[in-house]
Amino acid sequence: xxxxxxxxxxxxxxxxxxxxxxxxxxxxxxxxxxxxxxxxxxxxxxxxxxxxxxxxxxxxxxxxxxxxxxxxxxxxxxxxxxxxxxxxxxxxxxxxxxxxxxxxxxxxxxxxxxxxxxxxxxxxxxxxxxxxxxxxxxxxxxxxxxxxxxxxxxxxxxxxxxxxxxxxxxxxxxxxxxxxxxxxxxxxxxxxxxxxxxxxxxxxxxxxxxxxxxxxxxxxxxxxxxxxxxxxxxxxxxxxxxxxxxxxx
Amino acid sequence: xxxxxxxxxxxxxxxxxxxxxxxxxxxxxxxxxxxxxxxxxxxxxxxxxxxxxxxxxxxxxxxxxxxxxxxxxxxxxxxxxxxxxxxxxxxxxxxxxxxxxxxxxxxxxxxxxxxxxxxxxxxxxxxxxxxxxxxxxxxxxxxxxxxxxxxxxxxxxxxxxxxxxxxxxxxxxxxxxxxxxxxxxxxxxxxxxxxxxxxxxxxxxxxxxxxxxxxxxxxxxxxxxxxxxxxxxxxxxxxxxxxxxxxxxxxxxxxxxxxxxxxxxxxxxxxxxxxxxxxxx
Numbered sequence: 001x002x003x004x005x006x007x008x009x010x011x012x013x014x015x016x017x018x019x020x021x022x023x024x025x026x027x028x029x030x031x032x033x034x035x036x037x038x039x040x041x042x043x044x045x046x047x048x049x050x051x052x053x054x055x056x057x058x059x060x061x062x063x064x065x066x067x068x069x070x071x072x073x074x075x076x077x078x079x080x081x082x083x084x085x086x087x088x089x090x091x092x093x094x095x096x097x098x099x100x101x102x103x104x105x106x107x108x109x110x111x112x113x114x115x116x117x118x119x120x121x122x123x124x125x126x127x128x129x130x131x132x133x134x135x136x137x138x139x140x141x142x143x144x145x146x147x148x149x150x151x152x153x154x155x156x157x158x159x160x161x162x163x164x165x166x167x168x169x170x171x172x173x174x175x176x177x178x179x180x181x182x183x184x185x186x187x188x189x190x191x192x193x194x195x196x197x198x199x200x201x202x203x204x205x206x207x208x209x210x211x212x213x214x215x216x217x218x219x220x221x222x223x224x225x226x227x228x229x230x231x232x233x234x235x236x237x238x239x240x241x242x243x244x245x246x247x248x249x
Numbered sequence: 250x251x252x253x254x255x256x257x258x259x260x261x262x263x264x265x266x267x268x269x270x271x272x273x274x275x276x277x278x279x280x281x282x283x284x285x286x287x288x289x290x291x292x293x294x295x296x297x298x299x300x301x302x303x304x305x306x307x308x309x310x311x312x313x314x315x316x317x318x319x320x321x322x323x324x325x326x327x328x329x330x331x332x333x334x335x336x337x338x339x340x341x342x343x344x345x346x347x348x349x350x351x352x353x354x355x356x357x358x359x360x361x362x363x364x365x366x367x368x369x370x371x372x373x374x375x376x377x378x379x380x381x382x383x384x385x386x387x388x389x390x391x392x393x394x395x396x397x398x399x400x401x402x403x404x405x406x407x408x409x410x411x412x413x414x415x416x417x418x419x420x421x422x423x424x425x426x427x428x429x430x431x432x433x434x435x436x437x438x439x440x441x442x443x444x445x446x447x448x449x450x451x452x453x454x455x456x457x458x459x460x461x462x463x464x465x466x467x468x469x470x471x472x473x474x475x476x477x478x479x480x481x482x483x484x485x486x487x488x489x490x491x492x493x494x495x496x497x498x499x500x501x502x503x504x505x506x507x508x509x510x511x512x513x514x515x516x517x518x519x520x521x522x523x524x525x526x527x528x529x530x
Contacts, residue, residue, distance in 0.1 A: 047269070055262055063514050064270040067277075070510045070517065072457040074475035075502045078482050079280045082492055088294045090279055096295075126273065130521045183370045185460045190479065204370055211374045212464060224371040235366040 012218040025206040036120045037177040044128025052136045065126030077190035080119045109199035135169040175238040284497035311497040320477030328455035334397035343406035344432045348418045365400045387468045409443035446520040
């Protein structure tokens with residue numbers, strides 16, 4: 001970091017926008033967001049729907065599914081890197097048992113992002129499920145019963161009553177998960193350090209590397225501003241949407 | 250639906266969730282059994298589900314190979330200090346935002362909300378530069394002070410204080426109590442469940458914290474447990490050689506949290522209600 005400071009206008013941004021590594025990182029970031037947020041929300045909702053209603057011992061299931069959420073990401077990522085061990089790791093042993101070909105989980109640019117995503121999803125689905133369980137419990141049963149009397153089937157009840165009523169939870173999970181995904185660092189740092197060949201280098205990881213490994217403060221700060229911009233945009237959208245859709249109690 | 254189909258449905262759901270729970274918990278089981286294997290056995294193919302002769306000494310070997318006692322002590326000390334400071338801060342901030350009248354209150358709340366939207370990681374670089382100017386890098390003070398305010402915590406408590414009728418505060422004022430007295434003797438006791446959630450969530454977050462503490466501490470004596478475990482993992486060097494010890498170390502890093510979670514699972518899962526609530530603003 002040089003003591004002399006020169007005003008460079010928008011040069012740092014222009015440099016960034018002509019840097020192919022930036023577009024690659026942007027693409028990885030979008031894949032990472034979509035690949036973690038959508039499964040977490042869909043699986044979380046699916047599990048909550050199945051668990052909703054009387055089921056003895058469901059607290060035990062909830063505790064087990066939720067537990068990855070409270071554990072340190074670094075420690076569980078280390079455990080997963082052992083699971084992904086290419087020779088005799090658990091993941092490849094399972095593939096082998098199923099008669100599938102082994103995968104170089106974290107060393108192959110084709111699969112590394114999936115490897116990181118699986119850890120991320122594993123850590124959050126139970127958490128999303130609990131959110132949905134709370135939301136589903138707040139859906140008034142008399143509404144569902146009335147619809148049933150009117151001859152609505154299960155699909156109609158779900159899509160016309162339940163889904164709209166739990167939409168605030170979906171919006172909340174969506175925003176929180178995307179903002180979390182944009183800032184994911186621990187699991188990437190332990191499992192792949194952004195590699196192989198940049199296949200898991202998100203914008204945040206690029207920011208970290210240029211700020212604290214290459215000391216390119218200008219580049220790092222412009223990447224950071226892009227992240228800030230995306231997060232602000234998402235927050236404003238969520239505020240607006242929740243203002244307009246407050247049709248619940 | 251007759252009784253049998255209901256029973257079959259219930260059984261199917263149980264089987265399904267038992268299978269899912271097993272899959273979700275399996276990495277933890279795998280961690281513990283791998284920690285008990287010898288170096289020869291861990292490389293056997295196919296792997297054994299339970300070690301032939303569990304090597305419990307791996308745990309003490311890993312414990313003595315790196316200063317894990319120090320790492321965990323650091324994490325617990327820093328996390329507890331942050332919890333205490335955040336309880337005090339968030340209580341006072343939320344009180345000002347909900348039960349005090351002053352000029353620019355709206356603006357003040359807006360600035361805090363703005364802080365909520367800025368992703369924390371994006372300000373790590375300027376934060377680092379500020380801490381270095383203040384000579385707080387590589388110190389407990391830096392680790393603690395840089396995390397002692399959390400917008401999330403303020404919002405959580407603000408949400409709880411909004412539920413408290415303002416008449417209670419007014420009654421306190423009529424009695425001549427100071428704001429501090431009203432806050433700590435009237436509001437906090439009523440909303441203690443929110444404070445419990447705040448304390449637990451903050452403790453878990455800070456104990457697990459890795460990225461920021463790792464950036465601002467280079468001194469190995471100040472490393473928190475995640476950073477310590479990470480360097481043990483990379484220094485275990487030719488990785489493969491030490492997998493059982495690495496798994497043992499991961500196990501005792503994770504264990505305290507799983508314990509806290511089991512003891513306080515009701516409060517922690519209740520936090521879901523409150524976080525969803527506080528986000529509605």
